[in-house]
Amino acid sequence: MAVTIKDIAKMADVSPxxxxxxxxxxxxxxxxxSEKVKRVMQEMDYHPNMLARSLARKDTKIIGTLMPxxxxxxxxxxxxxxxxxxVTSEAYKSGYNILISSAATPSDEKKIVLDFAKNGVAEGLIxxxxxxxxxxxxxxxxxxxxxxxxxxxxxxxxxxWVDNDNIEAGRKLTEHxxxxxxxxxxFIGLTDEYLVVKDRFEGYRKALGxxxxxxDKGLVVKGAFMRSNGGNMMSELLSRKKDFSGIVAAxxxxxxxxxxxxxxxxxxxxxxxxxxxxxxxKMDDYFTPMLTSIDINAFELGRKAFQLIRAKIENKDYKPTxxxxxxxxxxxxxxSRNFKGSTE
Amino acid sequence: MAVTIKDIAKMADVSPxxxxxxxxxxxxxxxxxSEKVKRVMQEMDYHPNMLARSLARKDTKIIGTLMPxxxxxxxxxxxxxxxxxxVTSEAYKSGYNILISSAATPSDEKKIVLDFAKNGVAEGLIxxxxxxxxxxxxxxxxxxxxxxxxxxxxxxxxxxWVDNDNIEAGRKLTEHxxxxxxxxxxFIGLTDEYLVVKDRFEGYRKALGxxxxxxDKGLVVKGAFMRSNGGNMMSELLSRKKDFSGIVAAxxxxxxxxxxxxxxxxxxxxxxxxxxxxxxxKMDDYFTPMLTSIDINAFELGRKAFQLIRAKIENKDYKPTxxxxxxxxxxxxxxSRNFKGSTE
DNA sequence: CTGAAAGCGCTTACAG
DNA sequence: CTGAAAGCGCTTACAG
Numbered sequence: 001m002a003v004t005i006k007d008i009a010k011m012a013d014v015s016p017x018x019x020x021x022x023x024x025x026x027x028x029x030x031x032x033x034s035e036k037v038k039r040v041m042q043e044m045d046y047h048p049n050m051l052a053r054s055l056a057r058k059d060t061k062i063i064g065t066l067m068p069x070x071x072x073x074x075x076x077x078x079x080x081x082x083x084x085x086x087v088t089s090e091a092y093k094s095g096y097n098i099l100i101s102s103a104a105t106p107s108d109e110k111k112i113v114l115d116f117a118k119n120g121v122a123e124g125l126i127x128x129x130x131x132x133x134x135x136x137x138x139x140x141x142x143x144x145x146x147x148x149x150x151x152x153x154x155x156x157x158x159x160x161w162v163d164n165d166n167i168e169a170g171r172k173l174t175e176h177x178x179x180x181x182x183x184x185x186x187f188i189g190l191t192d193e194y195l196v197v198k199d200r201f202e203g204y205r206k207a208l209g210x211x212x213x214x215x216d217k218g219l220v221v222k223g224a225f226m227r228s229n230g231g232n233m234m235s236e237l238l239s240r241k242k243d244f245s246g247i248v249a250a251x252x253x254x255x256x257x258x259x260x261x262x263x264x265x266x267x268x269x270x271x272x273x274x275x276x277x278x279x280x281x282k283m284d285d286y287f288t289p290m291l292t293s294i295d296i297n298a299f300e301l302g303r304k305a306f307q308l309i310r311a312k313i314e315n316k317d318y319k320p321t322x323x324x325x326x327x328x329x330x331x332x333x334x335x336s337r338n339f340k341g342s343t344e
Numbered sequence: 345m346a347v348t349i350k351d352i353a354k355m356a357d358v359s360p361x362x363x364x365x366x367x368x369x370x371x372x373x374x375x376x377x378s379e380k381v382k383r384v385m386q387e388m389d390y391h392p393n394m395l396a397r398s399l400a401r402k403d404t405k406i407i408g409t410l411m412p413x414x415x416x417x418x419x420x421x422x423x424x425x426x427x428x429x430x431v432t433s434e435a436y437k438s439g440y441n442i443l444i445s446s447a448a449t450p451s452d453e454k455k456i457v458l459d460f461a462k463n464g465v466a467e468g469l470i471x472x473x474x475x476x477x478x479x480x481x482x483x484x485x486x487x488x489x490x491x492x493x494x495x496x497x498x499x500x501x502x503x504x505w506v507d508n509d510n511i512e513a514g515r516k517l518t519e520h521x522x523x524x525x526x527x528x529x530x531f532i533g534l535t536d537e538y539l540v541v542k543d544r545f546e547g548y549r550k551a552l553g554x555x556x557x558x559x560d561k562g563l564v565v566k567g568a569f570m571r572s573n574g575g576n577m578m579s580e581l582l583s584r585k586k587d588f589s590g591i592v593a594a595x596x597x598x599x600x601x602x603x604x605x606x607x608x609x610x611x612x613x614x615x616x617x618x619x620x621x622x623x624x625x626k627m628d629d630y631f632t633p634m635l636t637s638i639d640i641n642a643f644e645l646g647r648k649a650f651q652l653i654r655a656k657i658e659n660k661d662y663k664p665t666x667x668x669x670x671x672x673x674x675x676x677x678x679x680s681r682n683f684k685g686s687t688e
Numbered sequence: 689c690t691g692a693a694a695g696c697g698c699t700t701a702c703a704g
Numbered sequence: 705c706t707g708a709a710a711g712c713g714c715t716t717a718c719a720g
Contacts, residue, residue: 047462052697118391396713
């Protein structure tokens with residue numbers, strides 16, 4: 001059987017209360033007693049039982065995270081692990097542990113989350129994903145269980161969240177094209193479904209405006225935010241027979257597929273058209289040409305998310321707030337002006 | 345305050361013991377009582393406190409996982425998330441939760457793990473990584489805390505583990521080259537450091553032997569198991585001026601870099617030389633040419649790992665064992681014989 | 689079939 | 705500075 005506080009108390013010839021206080025570094029305990037108890041704890045290899053402590057104290061130092069459903073493709077997106085890494089790394093510093101959970105499908109999520117919120121294990125929750133008309137967020141808000149969303153909520157008034165400044169991201173990437181001399185810049189992958197994309201698009205328009213370039217909606221292609229459509233959208237754009245020298249894709253995967261279609265059509269990237277996307281996927285370095293992209297700093301998103309949830313937990317009347325994580329542009333071959341041809 | 349078993353007892357006019365038994369679906373409770381209690385639980389939105397239950401029962405339904413250090417590159421390897429996804433998905437089915445922890449550096453690991461093992465929260469541990477002379481495994485074995493390793497331990501006698509059949513993987517991939525008519529097949533990235541690689545190499549030799557191809561150690565290039573070296577190893581091989589028509593790389597990343605060097609040297613893949621790797625990275629589809637690879641089924645590794653740890657926990661004298669997860673070859677352009685040239 | 693009571697391993701207000 | 709005692713919210717052997 002594991003060593004308990006009672007065993008230590010007996011060996012050290014003090015009361016359990018005293019041992020508990022030593023463990024807790026309570027300053028009221030005399031140095032002498034404290035040292036004696038500590039020695040005994042060492043000798044007996046005592047590790048406090050966290051369950052008992054949590055039950056008595058009503059805190060657990062455990063934060064839950066809700067990942068996208070294991071059956072969903074979202075889970076496979078490379079930035080979830082990065083976010084998780086950020087969360088874990090930050091949690092580690094302050095002695096918190098991270099519990100991950102994930103329903104198979106969105107419909108199971110609410111049940112899981114509510115149970116999570118009420119079964120006493122997690123003190124707070126980090127949501128990795130938000131949906132249109134999110135019932136999870138609503139439920140959590142109703143019972144006022146502390147949570148932080150990574151991403152931008154539909155109704156941001158009452159929720160604490162971290163996200164990138166997606167408008168800024170769109171603006172910066174578009175400026176990059178402009179600085180390379182492009183004036184006819186297309187945007188592919190616009191959708192109403194995701195705020196991220198709408199924001200990136202807004203940034204795109206902003207950049208155009210700031211440079212006095214007239215917005216041409218003939219250069220915008222709408223489409224679902226899914227990889228498989230990058231190619232179709234590119235074909236659509238080509239079929240319009242419009243002139244363009246740059247393409248902002250709503251994310252890297254779309255950019256890859258768009259470039260494939262361009263190649264087939266005999267249009268060279270970057271010699272004929274510059275292309276770039278968002279997310280700074282690992283693949284960007286391996287694609288031909290290497291893809292210019294916006295790094296969203298997923299690790300930092302995770303860190304910030306943890307800091308916020310911790311703040312909420314430790315300060316019950318912490319007001320809903322949000323933080324924006326900076327982005328960086330990573331220029332690569334696909335927008336290079338002195339590209340000597342690919343390495344093949 | 346949260347609703348407790350006492351509140352339910354009072355409302356339903358029974359004793360707390362009875363409520364507890366209803367929650368536990370104890371068949372000794374009369375249907376009538378059970379229904380009454382359940383109704384009250386519904387009405388009051390009762391969720392059992394897991395901490396209290398765990399403390400009393402001495403089980404927590406929580407499994408810990410040790411990821412590679414957050415500061416290590418390993419954490420970024422795309423198969424960790426996949427493994428985790430497998431673990432989580434399987435855990436969900438049986439109502440277990442997964443706690444992730446990760447030291448910053450290997451030296452912190454032992455402390456974390458031992459505390460984990462003794463603080464009563466996790467009933468078992470899944471280790472995602474093993475090291476040369478692994479002190480974590482040793483410590484866990486000494487205190488006989490249940491754990492399962494994903495990967496192959498140095499000293500496999502006393503540990504339960506899941507891994508791919510890496511010998512089979514090496515064999516299958518090499519056979520693939522042979523079936524394409526290659527007889528002079530190089531192997532780059534051999535190292536003593538990792539058993540995975542040694543096994544893949546063993547499979548390579550096996551396949552050669554089975555086809556009566558003489559092994560030529562002049563076609564083997566040693567090198568650390570790190571991406572950055574794929575290019576160097578390729579250069580080394582080229583400098584030997586040996587003839588070869590196929591290259592087995594110790595993993596996909598090495599294959600990518602090797603191909604880049606080949607391209608620079610004016611050697612075409614697959615027209616002049618076939619190349620393939622291991623892991624079936626997402627990038628394989630985006631690289632030019634698309635890379636043939638061995639899929640290691642990381643999701644399945646995770647699932648199996650969970651099943652094993654659960655078996656160990658629920659059956660205390662479960663004997664150390666291991667399971668091998670099958671692999672699949674995924675043929676792509678880089679080993680295609682009727683490749684019409686890339687899409688560019 | 690149901691309940692009273694002891695116990696899981698801690699914490700902490702109260703008393704001294 | 706230290707201890708006795710009650711309590712955190714459950715479970716379960718025992719008794720009936």
